[in-house]
Amino acid sequence: MAPTVVRDGPFRLFFFSREESRMHVHVAHPHGEAKFWLSPTLMLATHTGLSERELVEAERIVARHLQEVIDAWREHFGG
Known part of the structure; x- marks a missing residue:
């Protein structure tokens, strides 16, 4: 399961339900994908x-x- 959190133009922000516990978000785009850590800072x-x-x-x-x-x-994940 990969719930979509935000759609903004060609970008879709989502999570994978069964992945690592460190807070992060995936960003999909027609040309590729990125993953950003959310804590302790956006990176x-x-x-x-x-x-x-x-x-x-x-x-x-x-x-x-x-x-x-x-x-x-x-x-989604609790806490």
């Missing part, structure tokens, strides 16, 4: 296929929706 974890410009935009989108993503994480 790129991994990426594939995205240009530097797309990565910058993905991070901006995660930052813009950060509290919404954190709230969705806590609701």
Whole structure:
């Protein structure tokens, strides 16, 4: 299961239900995907296929929706 948290333009922010416990979000785009750690600070974890410009935009989108993503994480995973 991979619940979508946010759709913003061509970007989709989502979680995988059975993955590591450290708070993070995946960002899908038609050209690739990225994973961002949410805590203790927002930070790129991994990426594939995205240009530097797309990565910058993905991070901006995660930052813009950060509290919404954190709230969705806590609701989905508990705590």
